[in-house]
Amino acid sequence: MPDEKTHADALRFHLTGAVTAGGSQPDANHSLGHWYSSSEVLALGHVLVNSLSGIRIDHVSWANGTGNGLLESTTADTVAWTAPSGTQGAEVTIANGETKILEDGADSNKYVRVRRTSATDLSLSVCTVVLTEVYNNVIGMDNVESTEAASGLVSYRCVMVRNVSVLTLTNIKIWIDEDTAGLALGWEVPIGDGSLGNDQTGIGDGDEPAGVDWNTGTTAGTGLQLASLTAGSNYGLWIRRTISPGASASTGILTSVHWSFDTP
Numbered sequence: 068m069p070d071e072k073t074h075a076d077a078l079r080f081h082l083t084g085a086v087t088a089g090g091s092q093p094d095a096n097h098s099l100g101h102w103y104s105s106s107e108v109l110a111l112g113h114v115l116v117n118s119l120s121g122i123r124i125d126h127v128s129w130a131n132g133t134g135n136g137l138l139e140s141t142t143a144d145t146v147a148w149t150a151p152s153g154t155q156g157a158e159v160t161i162a163n164g165e166t167k168i169l170e171d172g173a174d175s176n177k178y179v180r181v182r183r184t185s186a187t188d189l190s191l192s193v194c195t196v197v198l199t200e201v202y203n204n205v206i207g208m209d210n211v212e213s214t215e216a217a218s219g220l221v222s223y224r225c226v227m228v229r230n231v232s233v234l235t236l237t238n239i240k241i242w243i244d245e246d247t248a249g250l251a252l253g254w255e256v257p258i259g260d261g262s263l264g265n266d267q268t269g270i271g272d273g274d275e276p277a278g279v280d281w282n283t284g285t286t287a288g289t290g291l292q293l294a295s296l297t298a299g300s301n302y303g304l305w306i307r308r309t310i311s312p313g314a315s316a317s318t319g320i321l322t323s324v325h326w327s328f329d330t331p
Contacts, residue, residue: 077232103227242290255303
């Protein structure tokens with residue numbers, strides 16, 4: 068049965084800007100280096116229709132995409148997940164207090180992380196999970212005012228890439244979606260367990276972090292590469308967004324990245 072921190076859940080992306088490792092810092096606009104936060108990067112929002120009593124969704128994998136997924140209790144102690152346009156995955160046994168990942172039957176990258184919050188038998192029912200895009204997250208950043216667009220604007224954010232598994236992850240690749248314009252990515256090697264040398268939290272998001280080499284690759288082969296990340300290790304990922312002077316207004320602009328990794 069897929070435990071949390073295994074399979075696609077082994078690599079997680081957290082906000083930064085906390086004052087201690089894993090401290091509380093939920094604001095994407097304050098994700099500007101220093102320590103990693105307890106908050107994960109949010110790319111898909113979810114709304115439950117006919118919620119499943121005793122089961123809480125803690126995280127939705129970005130790979131699920133938007134649309135309606137199905138969370139189903141198949142017995143008193145098992146649940147299964149169907150991603151939008153997917154197929155039902157394996158039934159997973161979950162006890163009270165446990166956290167598990169539920170994977171789609173056709174694509175294990177499409178998963179949800181759930182926690183059981185009650186010892187009461189699960190009722191046999193189906194919960195519709197409506198997945199929607201999240202605007203103004205740490206990748207998309209905040210809105211651009213008309214005066215800023217007129218003169219041009221460069222902004223920065225930082226997330227922590229974390230290997231939360233007990234294995235060494237290899238061949239980590241992160242690249243920009245080919246339909247995303249004005250985005251660049253760069254690594255920063257941590258100076259401690261979850262801490263970065265660049266701390267822009269007291270400076271603001273307009274100053275470039277020192278020592279970061281920028282990459283604009285739009286394929287797995289041309290994007291950022293990391294040979295390995297040992298169990299429990301972290302790596303800083305900086306994001307630079309450039310708005311060209313005189314940019315046209317839009318209600319929504321795609322700002323997206325992709326990643327992949329291997330496990331032993």
